[in-house]
Amino acid sequence: MGIVEEDIRRVRDETDIVQIINQHTQLRKVGTRWQGSCPFHDENTPSFSVNFELGVYYCFGCRASGDAITFVREKENLDFAGAVEYLAAKANISLRYTDKNxxxxxxxxxxxxxxxxxxxxxxxxxxxxxxxxxxxxxxxxxxxxxxxxxxxxxxxxxxxxxxxxxxxxxxxxxxxxxxxxxxxxxxxxxxxxxxxxxxxxxxxxxxxxxxxxxxxxxxxxxxxxxxTSDAAKIYSKSQVLYGLNWAKTEAGRLSEIVVCEGYTDVIGAHLAGIERAVATCGTAMTSDHAKKLRRFAPRIVLAYDADNAGQAAAERVYGWEEEFELEFAIADLPEGSDPGELSRKDPAALRRAVEEAKPFLQFLIDRELKRGDLSTPERQVRTAEEAARLVTEHPNPMVRDSYVIQIADTCHVNPEDLRRRMQDLAPRTPTQKRISEEGIEKEKVFKIEIAEVERQALEILLHRREEIVDYLLPALFLTGVAREAYETVEDANGDFHAAREMAEESVSSILVEVVASEATEEDSLGVLSRLLALAAEQKAAELSAVAKREDNYDRELLDDIQYLRSQVATLREVPEDVKALKPLLEWFRSATS
Ligand SMILES: [Zn+2]
Incomplete structure (x- = not known):
């Protein structure tokens, strides 16, 4: 990129990030951090947090994160070098450039x-x-x-x-x-x-x-x-969204973005007074698109040709909803029309369809029910089953259940019976999927539970390193991304900025989130013992699953399981001295080396 590495670091160190961000949103000191309303998304309660010492920001609402350079890039529309130059000028630093290439x-x-x-x-x-x-x-x-x-x-x-x-x-x-x-x-x-x-x-x-x-x-x-072909050096179809440059202002204001299929749909939407419209260019929506859209709005309305609506693979949509905390809805356009055409024939109908967009699954069910025939009890059951089949794909059991009740009601069947019927209704999602579905739900709850303690451990590692560094091990982190964050910090010898640079995006985002959160007051001994207890619990469960599956009841394996379980019980109380944790730590060290 051309600017001497050392100078970039100097710019980062000498820039007052609070002052830079204050030009866009009012920050105030709360505890150890600075907080304010997010300058990247519309919100009423401030969820934007800045760590002045480390010079990074994180938004707990839209997950925007970065340092002064990232901030200036986004807000002043500059590329990396341009942003460094902008900040260097403010801080009176003259930059040196590296080799010409x-x-x-x-x-x-x-x-x-x-x-x-x-x-x-x-x-x-x-x-x-x-x-x-x-x-x-x-x-x-x-x-x-x-x-x-x-x-x-x-x-x-x-x-x-x-x-x-x-x-x-x-x-x-x-x-x-x-x-x-x-x-x-x-x-x-x-x-x-x-x-x-x-x-x-x-x-x-x-x-x-x-x-x-x-x-x-x-x-x-x-x-x-x-x-334009993907071979072009400045174009990537899996990332680019037609119209985003025009859509971003209204999308930010209304916290919603409308995704269409084509260029003329986007222009039509504009003509109908919907400025928050974008389109993918010659490709179905990718996960990169979803991720990018999340930066501009938390809710996506798909305005596809009536014939294509709902063609978006349900599984991917549910996955993105979960992964990016997005909400997907579908605009129910009159049959045989696309937004481009509709904007010309009946712009009010287009606006109405977007305003009344339904949650993704609701749309699919309504369409199925509309097609269905409710003229006899047999046909009512058949229609209910077809609609319920769509419900089985949704990952959340509570969401599933409320749709089942709705379907039962519309089709005049007993909800209890329909619920039971759901068990066999998923030929497209065989038993294996159902198990893993439940697994995902359990794991997610578990992850959230442990993520807090992992976060605390990482935070202590970054802020009060000497208290904890000798006791941590990769095996103690149960979430993949937290484990990677830990390993990266260790590779960087505890240097936050070096770690952030080395890490891939999801990991570096975790690191920024950790330092932008209000500093934990937990003492390291408490955090460490909770971390160990969870790791031991998980390991014991893992080993007993192995024992069961392989019908292996070796003394050694059983001893290990029993040892881990007794440690979990002991660790319900935080020990008085870190020495008490050493045997278990030693066990993990030898078991995972
Ligand atoms: Zn935000």
Missing amino acids: ENETKGRRQELLELVGKAVNFYHDCLINQPEARPAREYLKSRGYNREIAAQFSLGWAPAEWDNLAKHLHVSAEDLQDAGLGGLNRYGKQYDFFRDRVMFPIFNERGEPVGFGGRQLPEGEGPKYKN
């Missing part, structure tokens, strides 16, 4: 963005001014887009010839390729990637142009839509 990488991205930007202008100019663009203009007019809309969304037209853009840009084939605009054909001639298409430029959330979606004209050739 790295500087060139930074420059390269900028260069490619500029090229795509030039292409945006070129295509737009062609659309407006070229006589040959008439069919394209007519197509847009038929969708209800006038000239202002074309300008607002920078719409364009790619000429039909092989190399109009290439000639206009006059750059190397490598540049064309890296920017996703064209390449070199087998005769060694440059060609344009998009030809005779209506062009929808795609911007990232910061408003930088990164790629295009090109729509075929009604009598054109090839696929209906063609998107």
Whole structure:
């Protein structure tokens, strides 16, 4: 990235993060931390916390986290180097730059963005001014887009010839390729990637142009839509969301974002007064998309073609709801319509469908019930069973149960019977899944229970290291990510910043969360013994499962199980001296080495 590592560190150390953040939200000192309303999401009770000493922030609402550099990147729309330069200027630090190559990488991205930007202008100019663009203009007019809309969304037209853009840009084939605009054909001639298409430029959330979606004209050739290829250096279809640059303001204000399927749906939504609309570009929604959307709003309304609605795999949606604390709803559009069309024919109906969006599962059930036939008792049962089958996929038993009651009520069947019937109703989710489903639920409760003590252990390790460092072991951390966090801190010799840099995202986010939380007042002996008790309990359960499964009742194994259980009982009370923990620690050390 080009700036001398030492200087970046100096910028981080000498920047007053509280002062930087105070320009965007009012922070006040609460206990050992600074708190305020989150500048990244809309909220009434402050859940944004800053650790002044370590120079990091964490939002307990939207999970935004980082240091002064990350903060400035997000808030001032700068890249990494730009953010460091911004802070260095404030702190009066003159930066030194490393070797040219790295500087060139930074420059390269900028260069490619500029090229795509030039292409945006070129295509737009062609659309407006070229006589040959008439069919394209007519197509847009038929969708209800006038000239202002074309300008607002920078719409364009790619000429039909092989190399109009290439000639206009006059750059190397490598540049064309890296920017996703064209390449070199087998005769060694440059060609344009998009030809005779209506062009929808795609911007990232910061408003930088990164790629295009090109729509075929009604009598054109090839696929209906063609998107910038993933081989382009500044474009990734699994991450990019069309319209996010325009949607983010309203999404933040209303804590909701609308996800459509296509470019014209997003524009249509805008025309109907829904500015919080985005679309994935030529791909189904990925988990990267879900994660990115979470940064802007906690609730997602899927506004898909009526025929495709609910096609999103239920399992993935439930997984994302849980993993990212997102809520998914579906807008129930009139049959045979998509948001783009509906915005033209009946914009009020589109707004209503979005406003009245139903929870994902409710939508699926309602649709099933609507299709069903309730004219005879046999058909009522059959319809109830079909609807209940959808319910079996939901991971939460309480949610499942309330839908079962609802279905039973609508179909006039006995809820008790339907509940019982649910046991055999899941041919798509065999027994194994049901077991693991229950396993997940148990594990989750367990994790939350232990996460607190793991968090405390990590916090003491970072703030009062000498009290605990000699007693901790990887095996004492039961959550994978907490164990990794512990190992990373140890690899970094206890240095928070070094650990954060080494860690992958989920781990570094845990580390930031730990130091941004109010410091624990627990003493290390208490934390350590609770951590040990849980680890021993878990290990004992694990070993007895092994014994049962393998029908192995060796003396040694049974002794271990018994020893661990007796330790769990002993540890219900915190010992007076850490020495009392040593035998058990020793047991773990030898058992896991
Ligand atoms: Zn937040």
